[in-house]
Amino acid sequence: MTGPPSGRARALTAVGAGLSAVAVVLLGLGSRGVEDNGDGFRLICGEGLVPRTVDGIASWKGGVVTDFALASAPTCAESAPSSARLVLRTAVLLSEDTLDLRTVGLLYALLVGLVVGLAAWAATATGLRRALVLVVPVAPLALPWFSRFFVSTYVEPAGLLGTVAVGCGLAAFLAARHAAPGDRAAALALVAVGGLVAGTAKPAYLPVLAVAVAVVAVGSRSLVRRGRQRWVPVVVVAVLVAGAAAPVGAALRFQAIAYESANVHDLAFTLVLPELGPGATTDLALPPEAAAYTGTGFFNGPPHPSAAWWREAVLTRPDATRARVHRTLASEPAAVVRAIGVGLRATVRADLPYLASGPAVTNRLSPLGGDPGWSGARQSDFRRVLDAGGWWQWLPALLVAACLAVGWRRTPWCRAAGLAGVTALGLVAAAVFGDGYFELFKHVWPASYVLIVAALCLVGAGLSITVRTKRVRRALTGPTLANRAH
Structure with a gap:
């Protein structure tokens, strides 16, 4: 029986895995990116970036604006607090007078490679082949649906990077479950850092942070002995939560300042009224004429309400309206289930074709808004795009149900599948109940x-269960056949 691999072999494997991950991202990235829908300004303005376009705006230019001038000071009073700013700021420091957005994409690719390399080092503690488990969280990045976001001015790339880190750390921890505590602790550290990066990228990614905290809490218990060390998991989780508290709080405050009215409007008019009908206006303390705006998002009208009752409910007292929305939904569990089902159906359109990938037309003035179907600005158009997903739009719900069904089993693949299912369900719920159906696909x-x-975890779980079943059958039938031979 051979011993554990040498440190040199593990290091070479980690470097190879990291470089392979960079290649996978660059393969999916190609010359693509993601067109700005107007959200990008709230990130780039804090770094003093000015799009080099005819009107100084990067949104809806028929493609991706990649050239930015560097101003001497921020161009806005307050920008979005996000871990994505760290990557953007690094790219700015590496630039002189202008920033090429493709530099940001390269930085994200290198960070993915670093994450995978660290995870491979931890995973190979008891065997070099265990690094293959990292194929599961890395392989989807070969799809341009995901990697192209690395060349964009959104905060989503940082959330994706953090989610990838959580997946790689969890895979390494499960692969190294029989290794020394130090290697498993390194994998858990990667889970913790990934959760922090994702959770502080955008409030909608908080489910990833929550799952990371749970993994660290449970995983760290296996690293300590009884006695005084039993408090180590508590301290580790407390430090992780404390580290996330300030940036998450800042992001939530910014969200309330920049988007609260829009979020409340979208919850009421694109979620509650479409799902519950005109009678729900009474529960929302809105007049009957409010039903005429059912399915209309805050942005991209007309029609756009402007009456006194709308200004009172959405602009003056959004907190009270949000509370009524939550009470109304809580009293209608069937509507909650339908809403989550709609969110799961929307996941099959991760290609987001309404956000162009090619070069922008920089001498073109930016229009006011985007596609009303993809943005959810008009309910009829939104439903048309949703229904165009085909029969496979029902697969996500079945997939989540399967993940939750096998998640209780003790095999590593089943546990990973269960955690992935919970994470996906949390992300969908955060999207639906955070901003209704407005731009739900994104x-x-x-x-x-x-x-x-x-x-992919379910495939691994199926293979694992099949192999284990065959071993049990051989163990049971082997002695019987031997006895018959005598």
Whole structure:
């Protein structure tokens, strides 16, 4: 029986895995990117980036604006607090007078490679082949649906990077479950860092942070002995939560300042009223004429309400309206289930074709809004795009159900599938109940990545169960056949 691999062999494997991951990202990335829908300004303005376009705007230019001038100071009073700013700021420091957005994409590719390399080192503690488990969280990045977001001005790339880190750390921890505590602790550290990066990228990614905290809490218990060390998991989780508290709080405050009215409007008019009908206006303390705006998002009208009752409910007292929305949904569990089902159906359109991938037309003035179907600005158009998903739009719900069904089993693949299913469900719920159906396809985009990882975990779980079943059958039938021979 051979011993554990040498440190040199593990290091070479880690380097190879990291470089392979970079190649996978660059393969999916190609010359693609993601067109700005207007959200990008809230990130780039804090770094003093000015799009080099005819009107100084990067959104809806028929493609991706990649050239930015560097201003001497921020171009806005307050920008979005996000871990994505760290990557963007690094790219700015590496630039002189202008920033090429493709530099940001390369930085993300290198960070993915670093994450995979560290995970491979931890995973190979008891065998070099165990690094193959990292194929599961990395393989989906070969799809341009996900990797092209690395060349964009959104905060989503940081959320995806953090989610990938959580997946790689979990895979390494499960692969090294019989290794020394130090190697398993390194894998858990990667889970913790990934959760922090994802959770502080955008409030909608908090489910990833929550799953990371749970994994660290349970996993760290296996690293300590009884006695005084039993408090180590508590301390580790407390430090992780404390580290996330300030940036998450800042992001939530910014969200309330920049988007609260829009979120409340979208919850009421694109979620509650379409699902519950005109009678729900009474529960929302809205007049009957509010039903005429059912399915209309805050942005991209007309029609767009402007009456006194709308200003009172959405602009003046959004907290009270949000509370009524939550009470109304809580009293209608069937509507909640339908809404989550709609969110799961939307995950099959992770390609987001309404956000162009090619070069932008920089001498073109930006229009006011995007596609009303893909943005959810008009309910009829939104439903048309949703229904165009084909029969496979029902697969995500079946996939989540399968993940939850096998998640209780003790095999590593089953546990990974269960965690992936829970994470995807949390991301969908955060998107649906955070902003209704407005631009739902983009908001559930991270869940699409997690669901592909979940599907791969289910394949691994099926193979694992099959192999284990065959071993049990051989163990039971072997002695019987031997006795018959005598």
